[in-house]
Amino acid sequence: MSPRRGQDGFDARRHHPRRVSIMATVSLTSGVRAALGSLSSIKDAASTSQFRLSTGKKVNSAVDDPVNFFTAAGLNDRASQLTKNLDGISNGIQTITAASQGIDSITKLVSSLQSTIKQAQADNAANRPTKAGTALATAAETALNSKSLKDTVLDKALADDNGATANTATASYAGNLGIDTSTNTNVAVTISAGNTKYTAALKTGATVRDLVNEINKSGIATASVDDAGKLNVTGSGSNTLKVGLGSGTTAAAAATDSESGTLNTALGLIAGDYTTGITATGNSTVRSNLINQFNDLTAQIDQLAKDAGFNGKNLLTGDKLSIVFNEKTGTQQSKLDVQGQTITAANLGIGQAVSGTATTGQFNIQDDTSLSTMADTLTGALTSLRSTSSSLGASLSTVQTRQDFTKNLANTLNAGADNLVQADTNQEAANLLALQTRQQLSQTALSLSNQADQAILRLF
Template sequence: MSTISLSSGVRAALGSLSSVKSDAAQAQYRLSTGKKVNSAVDDPVNFFTAAGLNDRAGQLTKNLDGISNGIQTITAASQGIDSITKLVSSLQSTIKQAQADAVANRPAKAGTALSTAAETALNSKSLKDTTLDKSLADDNGATANTATAAYAGNLGIDTSTNTNLAVTISAGNTTYTAALSATGTVRDLVNEINKSGIATASVDDAGKLNVTGNGSNTLKVGIGSGTSAALAATDSAAGTLNVSAGLLVADATTGIAASGNSTVRSNLVNQFNDLTSQIDQLAKDAGFNGKNLLAGDKLSIVFNEKTGSQQSKLDVQGSTITSANLGIQQASTATVPPAGSFNIQDDSALSTASDNLTNVLTTLRSTSSSLGASLSTVQTRQDFTKNLSNTLTAGADNLVSADTNQEAANLLALQTRQQLSQTALSLSNQADQAILRLF
């Protein structure tokens, strides 16, 4: 086979044209792919480093779905707590409404008239003031003395031997005992009863001592005497002087019971219990995607792409929220309510229920605060993961992405060089053809 010989000029022009064509093809490929490193052949270090960064960014992006679901689960539970808090506030309002209607549940008693019209004619006072000014004890015997213009009168309690007087007021588990002076008056007795906080006392315009309990429990008010303060207190608990002094018809042993029940309170039972049931139903509906933190479920949110001890995650342990678990009892009208219920007619039970609801609100606020802290943490990690994924992607792009402006300029320059190389090749060929002109 014959060998064709090319001049050095033609060979140089062809070599330059081939090099320019290769460089132009590379520039075009980089412009079309947007990358300066398209395979490990181009730059193995940058190629595999970028691949690792992109892989981690992709895994973190997948974790964002789980993080987003976690945020929605916590948000649903938090909204449930907020709504339950409103229901508990409604329960408190119901209790307050029941407490406001208590007239029929108050034990009350009026004694006999302790003054007469004849006495008021002598001292020019009303029956009420005449009674209030009378002494409890008889200073000259054991017989009540009527009031005159010069003497206030007394109730005839004999203190010749038993020089100490006392009054005892009790209701439920609360008892109040106070000593009374041997020269004390009915006014002093009224003041001591009012100081007890268990009952209120007053003397009406007919001169009768009226006593009303501050709660719905059976009320006992007793007056007694003794040779010592302790014996007087013991005697007052039995109320031995109640009848003899004409203060109260019932003695302290029998006590004064409430005359009836509040219709308003009875009507509030269903309202209270319906609200209580709504708490249970609302808690059951506070789930998201099969997870309910108010039903005691545990939520695990993974933040990174690693496993084992290197894995970063947050575990949110839910609580089982029910009216029973919160300590909210059902309302009842039974004198002896069933287990888990309270008597809405009983003032003490209402007060206890009100205190319990206050504690429930504290518990719910604590739970809400815990959920809020978890939600804030997860949202922070969500933002961090998004930013980190963007950073990893940007870092990978910096390693393999092409500068399109520079590649476009390079391609333009190469095209110019290609044209020049083609011109040079043409000139070289023309030089070789000059030998033909000799013939």
């Protein structure tokens, strides 16, 4: 059948074709559709497992699980802030440790100062106040009684038993020093040095030997009669020594009179020696040589304390250390304030050693009382240092405990957050393996479904 043409033979359909749109709808069998749906769901599940394995989390955004996601974020944030506090806690521990080590070293220096003081106290021969009286017996007396000058003097009585004139010793008579006790029947001796005083009443008929024994009993001074027959008195310490002999109608009056030394001339001593006192005439060379050693150790205390700081904080120069333990602020903030102390030799009461008159902040190393006072001061300084060391130790223990707690708490918070969002890699890996197996089975099912449709083509 030929196409229609116009009179001129023109084919209108050829030159003016119409566009025809044909939409074909493909119909899948139920088996193929089920296989495709299974493959699609398996692919999505496998993709999810792969993503969880790659990130290690089962909750990666608020879409996955908003409650667990934001809870874990809060826990991690707090753990992060606590971890940042650990740096400050660590610095605090080092600061306290540096101060504690400084205290230990200063304690050793103070112990060395104690040794220096003991060495100075051991040398005391050159700076003791000493007084030697005039001879109380003569060679003529010894010729009569066949005794030494020393024994002749020791056996003499203090008081004159028949007047107020000294009687010489003879072969049958010990002699006396001529002290009149006809009215003032009581005789007393007083010895003092520094703040220590000793007074003793002498019995009737007391001898020079009795007087020497009483002086020695005082502990303040020692007395003896030398081979020249002179009474020698030496102080037990370096303080000015006062020795006085007096008399009175009563024991109390005699004690009072002895402090003026009215009877000292009878002993060969200067009248009023108790009033003016006896001073040392020389200094100990050993003590003088220890001055530089003592002062050098004292200076080291100040220098060591200044060097006991860490990161700009020094608890031995009075700085205050604040260590923050938690992430909160205001009244909810947990912290420890460690107030330092200014450790210097002056604050410990340790002065500079000098030989001679001491001014403020100094002590006379030649003076026994000053040495004894300094020894007590050093003992007190050690007690103070031990107290400070104990306080620092308690603070250090507290900070170390909080450091361990903060570390453990941060780990606990991180573990809690991980439990909320972390994936079980073993489970996800098993799921992925199972999904891959199901994917292969679904692909096989799809292939079988397609083969069923292709079987129709064999009919043509």
